[in-house]
Amino acid sequence: MAPLLNPFLRATLYFKTIQGLGKVWGSRKIAHVMYTNYVITILEKLGVVSFLEEPRSYDEIKTFLGPVERENLLKNLLDVAVRSGIMAQHDNGFKVNYGEIEKLKDLKKRFTQLKDVDAVYRAAERYLSKTALEILRGKSKDRGSPEVALTYYWQENNRIFNLGREILLLLGGKRRLKGKTILDLGCRFGTEPFLILKFLDFDCSLIAADFYSTIIDECRNAEVNVDGTVKRLFDLGNISFLTLDPKVEEPFPLDDGSVDVVYAFQILQWYPSAEKIVEECARVLKDGGLLLVSTPLKKKPKVTTQDVFFSLVGGHGGFTVEEFDALLKRTGFTRVRAFSSAFIRAEKRSRT
Amino acid sequence: MDDYEYERFQGDISENGFSTFSFDHGDHVLEVSINADEQVVAAKASPWRFKRRDVSSAWKRVQPFFPVPNVSAKVLFLNRRKRTYCDANWGDESQSFFPLVESGRSARYVVDGVEYWVFVSGENAMIVKRSGGWSEDLFNHLASMFSSLGLVDVPSDFALQKVILSVLEASADDPYLALDAARIIEDLGKRVEIDLDLITLSPVPFGGDLIDILASVGREAPVDALIFSASGIRDMVKLLKSYRLLKNLNLIRVMERTGSRWHPS
Numbered sequence: 001m002a003p004l005l006n007p008f009l010r011a012t013l014y015f016k017t018i019q020g021l022g023k024v025w026g027s028r029k030i031a032h033v034m035y036t037n038y039v040i041t042i043l044e045k046l047g048v049v050s051f052l053e054e055p056r057s058y059d060e061i062k063t064f065l066g067p068v069e070r071e072n073l074l075k076n077l078l079d080v081a082v083r084s085g086i087m088a089q090h091d092n093g094f095k096v097n098y099g100e101i102e103k104l105k106d107l108k109k110r111f112t113q114l115k116d117v118d119a120v121y122r123a124a125e126r127y128l129s130k131t132a133l134e135i136l137r138g139k140s141k142d143r144g145s146p147e148v149a150l151t152y153y154w155q156e157n158n159r160i161f162n163l164g165r166e167i168l169l170l171l172g173g174k175r176r177l178k179g180k181t182i183l184d185l186g187c188r189f190g191t192e193p194f195l196i197l198k199f200l201d202f203d204c205s206l207i208a209a210d211f212y213s214t215i216i217d218e219c220r221n222a223e224v225n226v227d228g229t230v231k232r233l234f235d236l237g238n239i240s241f242l243t244l245d246p247k248v249e250e251p252f253p254l255d256d257g258s259v260d261v262v263y264a265f266q267i268l269q270w271y272p273s274a275e276k277i278v279e280e281c282a283r284v285l286k287d288g289g290l291l292l293v294s295t296p297l298k299k300k301p302k303v304t305t306q307d308v309f310f311s312l313v314g315g316h317g318g319f320t321v322e323e324f325d326a327l328l329k330r331t332g333f334t335r336v337r338a339f340s341s342a343f344i345r346a347e348k349r350s351r352t
Numbered sequence: 353m354d355d356y357e358y359e360r361f362q363g364d365i366s367e368n369g370f371s372t373f374s375f376d377h378g379d380h381v382l383e384v385s386i387n388a389d390e391q392v393v394a395a396k397a398s399p400w401r402f403k404r405r406d407v408s409s410a411w412k413r414v415q416p417f418f419p420v421p422n423v424s425a426k427v428l429f430l431n432r433r434k435r436t437y438c439d440a441n442w443g444d445e446s447q448s449f450f451p452l453v454e455s456g457r458s459a460r461y462v463v464d465g466v467e468y469w470v471f472v473s474g475e476n477a478m479i480v481k482r483s484g485g486w487s488e489d490l491f492n493h494l495a496s497m498f499s500s501l502g503l504v505d506v507p508s509d510f511a512l513q514k515v516i517l518s519v520l521e522a523s524a525d526d527p528y529l530a531l532d533a534a535r536i537i538e539d540l541g542k543r544v545e546i547d548l549d550l551i552t553l554s555p556v557p558f559g560g561d562l563i564d565i566l567a568s569v570g571r572e573a574p575v576d577a578l579i580f581s582a583s584g585i586r587d588m589v590k591l592l593k594s595y596r597l598l599k600n601l602n603l604i605r606v607m608e609r610t611g612s613r614w615h616p617s
Contacts, residue, residue: 119555126553146550146602153601154555214600221531221596232528 001325004171004339013167013339020163030111031296031341035306036084037108038124040101042312043081045129052087052096061094069138073311077136080305116160123151132312141314142246143270144212148314153218156191164294164342165192165265169199171337171345172261172292180260181205183252183284185244185277186267188215190222190233196263197236206239207259211246211271248276254284261290268295270315275327282331287350291333294343297321411435411450417517418510422585425520426481429506429513432456433475438507440517442481453477458495460486471498476506480520490523493530500534502541511540511576511613518588529589535596539575541613545605546571551598558598562590566604575606576613 004010043049051064058078062068078094081087085100108114120128131147141148155161169177178200187193187208196206210216220234220241233239244252248271262281268274281291296318298304307317319327324344328336333346417429417440428446430437430453439446452461452470461468467482469491478498497519504512519533546566551558565581582588598604 122555126555127550144602146547149601150550150554150556150603153597214602218597218600221528223528230526230528232531 001321001328001336001338001344004337004345009170009173010339013170013343016167016170017163017340020159030113031306032084033104033107033111034114034117035304035309036086036104037114038120038309039077039081039084039305039312040086040104041121041124042129042132042309043086045125046133049096049101052094055090055093055095057093065133066137068136070136073308074136076303076308077312080303080308084305113160116158117155119154119158120151123147123154128313131314135312135314143314144214144246145314149212149215151313153189156189161266162191162195165195166199167339168263168265168292168294168343169196171339171343172263172290174200176290177261178203181207181258182261182263183207183209183254183259183281185209185262185264185281186211186270187219190219190224192265193219193239194222194224194233197239202236202238204238207242207254208233208239209242209244209252211244213243216241216243246271248273248280252280252284256283257286257289259284259289260286261292263292265292265294268293269310269318272316274316274319275331278327279331282333282348285348287348289348291328291346291348292344293346295319295324297324297338297341297344411437411447414438414507417513420514420517420521420585420588421583423517423521425517426483427513427517427520428479429516430477430479431475431505431507432472432477434505434507436505436507438513440513449479452479458498460491469494471495473499473501476501476504478506478516484524487527490527490530493527494519494523497530497534497537500538502538504540509540509613511579512537514579514588515592518585518592521585522589526589526593529592532592532596535599536575536579536592539606541574541576543572543574543607544578545607546573547603547605551603554603558594559590561587562594565591572607574613 004013040049046065048061048064051061056064058075061078062071062074065074068074078087078089082089082094084104086097086104087094088097089095127147128151131141131145135141143149143152182196182204184193184196184206187210190208193206193208197204208216208219210219220232222233224231224233224236226236234241242253244250262285264277264281268277271277278291285291296306298306298318298320301320301323304318310317321338321341325336328344328346332349334349336344336346338344411430412435414436415438417427417438424441426442427440428437428442428449429440430450432453437446437450449468452459452468453472456472458469458471461470467486469480469482471478471480471494476498480494497516501512506512515533515537519530523529546569548563548567548571551566552563565578565587568581569577578591579588582591595604599606
């Protein structure tokens with residue numbers, strides 16, 4: 001996956017990021033601090049941190065958490081906790097490292113950008129910790145589950161998310177996107193489609209798609225302000241709505257080669273069927289069509305704190321840069337370019 | 353409109369492009385000319401000249417509507433099959449307007465500069481005396497809301513009347529409120545299971561008033577009880593606007609319709 005070559009666009013994106021965040025986003029350090037603090041919050045609320053004041057064996061932790069069915073997830077959780085330093089592993093078991101926890105909490109306070117994701121910390125404190133426990137005990141959750149959907153609903157107007165959405169649009173290029181048919185894959189509750197429409201001066205045909213009819217219903221009815229008039233999203237002329245099969249066993253209800261652009265912001269990491277989703281994106285795109293993806297990419301294949309956090313709240317995991325690059329090429333994409341560690345642009349290979 | 357008049361109406365429309373209705377007001381008759389789209393093209397007051405029909409004997413007034421504080425919307429709720437009606441804030445001479453629902457179609461009429469919006473859904477109908485001006489969007493949204501009625505009897509359905517009156521009162525500020533209300537109307541008579549813990553813990557600003565409404569009915573309650581737990585117009589608007597979101601986030605789960613309708617004691 002090549003870095004973004006266009007120096008002007010690269011400068012624009014860096015400027016936008018600095019303007020929005022005060023410094024360049026994409027720092028793996030910030031992501032590490034953010035996701036490790038999510039995990040710390042969950043472990044604290046579950047009582048694991050207090051429980052590990054004394055060294056405890058894996059089996060003792062498993063018993064403490066109740067009938068754990070997803071042992072791999074628990075092992076991964078303990079593994080990332082040790083690797084991130086919030087726990088130490090000795091011969092006699094795992095023990096909490098309060099010094100490192102305090103350090104990470106302090107870093108969280110110092111990264112002012114993380115104030116914008118406070119929603120997730122509060123959700124983790126209030127109910128996501130319970131969700132995590134249910135998942136460890138074998139319960140199935142996904143993006144449509146109340147706790148997860150609620151967290152995401154709350155984040156709809158999050159500054160960091162909206163900045164990310166705009167960066168992904170800039171990566172596509174305003175001039176190139178205008179007048180086109182755009183599939184907004186994983187549109188959520190309405191903020192994102194409206195942001196796309198506004199960015200393109202309402203000059204596009206937008207298909208807002210998500211994997212749950214309830215989310216699409218909210219998206220359709222989202223209140224938007226158009227030139228001082230409050231409207232609902234469905235009342236704007238150039239937008240249509242689609243509900244997709246969350247297991248992607250059914251193809252997207254769109255014809256082959258029917259859209260110019262697929263815009264998928266922070267959605268792929270939620271689905272074990274991410275490869276099928278990308279295949280469907282390739283199918284519905286026209287030859288030469290543009291795929292714009294934002295998803296966290298990691299350097300190495302080993303499980304990260306971010307992967308564990310997503311698994312604990314009903315999601316899946318992230319790709320490595322190489323895995324995602326290979327996936328895109330395998331599914332017919334070319335000219336793959338990346339900005340930072342989370343924004344990717346690719347074109348569907350022309351058959352001619 | 354009886355069969356003869358309806359045939360005359362149809363005949364006039366095909367022959368002249370419009371037909372004239374007469375509204376008997378006792379000392380005078382209002383003549384309203386309507387085109388094929390049921391839009392008024394002319395209206396005038398004339399001396400009484402037709403034989404006055406005793407409309408009131410054909411229609412029976414049922415229980416008074418359930419009053420909603422600070423709501424002054426003027427509405428007639430009718431059941432065309434049962435020939436029953438209930439008037440909310442309407443005043444006298446309501447019977448003169450009953451013929452407006454006979455065509456079985458939703459339409460807008462203007463008589464003496466006053467707008468009357470007629471909505472029909474199956475055997476149910478309502479006539480709204482409008483004090484505000486014409487808004488096609490609002491009319492369409494109200495028509496859409498009214499078409500979402502299930503097997504209800506509008507003149508005797510207090511919960512439904514409370515929803516409709518609240519919508520009419522508040523829809524000047526938010527014409528889409530009627531569409532939100534349709535979501536709760538389609539669940540009338542059903543019960544809901546309420547995840548009050550998650551709603552209370554949620555950082556989504558549902559607001560203390562709404563949480564109080566939900567808490568007051570318990571963890572499982574009829575939708576009708578929710579409606580009657582909202583005391584003022586502000587609470588009603590909050591409930592109507594939040595109901596879809598609560599359902600879509602699975603914070604309330606609708607269960608199958610069971611037993612008879614719930615009524616306030």
